[in-house]
Amino acid sequence: xxxxxxxxxxxxxxxxxxxxxxxxxxxxxxxxxxxxxxxxxxxxxxxxxxxxxxxxxxxxxxxxxxxxxxxxxxxxxxxxxxxxxxxxxxxxxxxxxxxxxxxxxxxxxxxxxxxxxxxxxxxxxxxxxxxxxxxxxxxxxxxxxxxxxxxxxxxxxxxxxxxxxxxxxxxxxxxxxxxxxxxxxxxxxxxxxxxxxxxxxxxxxxxxxxxxxxxxxxxxxxxxxxxxxxxxxxxxxxxx
Numbered sequence: 001x002x003x004x005x006x007x008x009x010x011x012x013x014x015x016x017x018x019x020x021x022x023x024x025x026x027x028x029x030x031x032x033x034x035x036x037x038x039x040x041x042x043x044x045x046x047x048x049x050x051x052x053x054x055x056x057x058x059x060x061x062x063x064x065x066x067x068x069x070x071x072x073x074x075x076x077x078x079x080x081x082x083x084x085x086x087x088x089x090x091x092x093x094x095x096x097x098x099x100x101x102x103x104x105x106x107x108x109x110x111x112x113x114x115x116x117x118x119x120x121x122x123x124x125x126x127x128x129x130x131x132x133x134x135x136x137x138x139x140x141x142x143x144x145x146x147x148x149x150x151x152x153x154x155x156x157x158x159x160x161x162x163x164x165x166x167x168x169x170x171x172x173x174x175x176x177x178x179x180x181x182x183x184x185x186x187x188x189x190x191x192x193x194x195x196x197x198x199x200x201x202x203x204x205x206x207x208x209x210x211x212x213x214x215x216x217x218x219x220x221x222x223x224x225x226x227x228x229x230x231x232x233x234x235x236x237x238x239x240x
Contacts, residue, residue: 002036002115003076004166005083006193007107008133008182009067010058015099016042019067020237025095027240030071033082033089037072041129041234044201051227057133057182058104067100068131068234070195076169079109103176110166110193113145116152117162117197125239126161126197128204133230134192135183140223141167144192147223154216155196158207162197183228204233 011019023040030038043066046054054066073079086092136144145165152163168190171179179191198204211217 001075002112003073003079003169004110004112004164004193005071005073005079005107006110006166006179007067007069007105008054008058008131008179009069009100009105010055010060010064011067011100012061012063013065014063016065016237018099022095022099023069023238024240026092027238029086029089029091030082031240033085034078035071035073035082038238038240039070039126039129039236040238041068041131041236043067043232044128044235045233047232049230052133052183052230054131054133054230054232057179057230058106058177066232066234068129068195068232070193076109076111106174106177106179106182108168108172108179108191108193109170111169112164112166113141114148114152114163114165116149116156118156118160126236127200128198129234129236130196130198130204131232131234132192132194132196133179133183134194134224135185135189135228136167136192136224137186137188138190139188141190143223147220148194151217154211154214155207158210159203160196160198160207164195166193168192183230201233201235 027038046066060066148165155163171191183191
């Protein structure tokens with residue numbers, strides 16, 4: 001079964017090009033270590049939230065932009081081996097200093113529970129990404145899966161090419177930031193790392209207009225605290 005490493009990073013706006021170059025240089029190594037896909041998406045439509053938001057998740061400064069990033073692997077075992085190689089391979093250190101504050105990067109391992117796509121996974125690269133972090137109680141996992149599957153069908157109907165919902169599996173506590181703190185997760189809640197891929201921002205915007213007015217989206221009982229859900233729109237700068 002496939003597996004996802006999800007990250008959220010605060011990158012100074014002035015370092016966008018340096019970040020893209022660093023990610024592109026690292027990508028061949030990640031592929032060698034077993035990753036099947038790497039996506040880096042630059043914050044484009046990332047709103048402030050009343051309780052939680054992406055900027056607060058990584059303690060972003062005024063001059064920083066949030067990057068939503070993930071790597072996909074064939075299995076959790078392959079991902080585990082890859083993480084070990086990344087830490088020990090000298091070529092990773094030869095890439096140079098990180099163009100962002102690594103202490104505020106949040107990361108974790110996630111097990112896909114919904115992976116709906118309208119085209120083959122080897123199809124053209126995504127044009128736009130909606131990213132989400134959601135706190136879901138363990139007892140509501142199946143209710144969330146059911147709701148997510150229904151929503152995924154609508155997303156695809158309105159133009160999305162892929163919907164991924166991945167359940168927090170190996171989500172470590174951080175010293176400065178982490179996924180649990182990002183959504184203020186309680187003791188019995190797991191973090192869901194989710195994204196929706198679109199052909200373009202224009203298709204995404206039109207799709208959301210249809211979603212918001214479609215009667216099938218209303219009068220639903222949410223199996224999570226929507227006030228703590230984090231969401232935003234991101235423009236891919238790397239998709240390999």
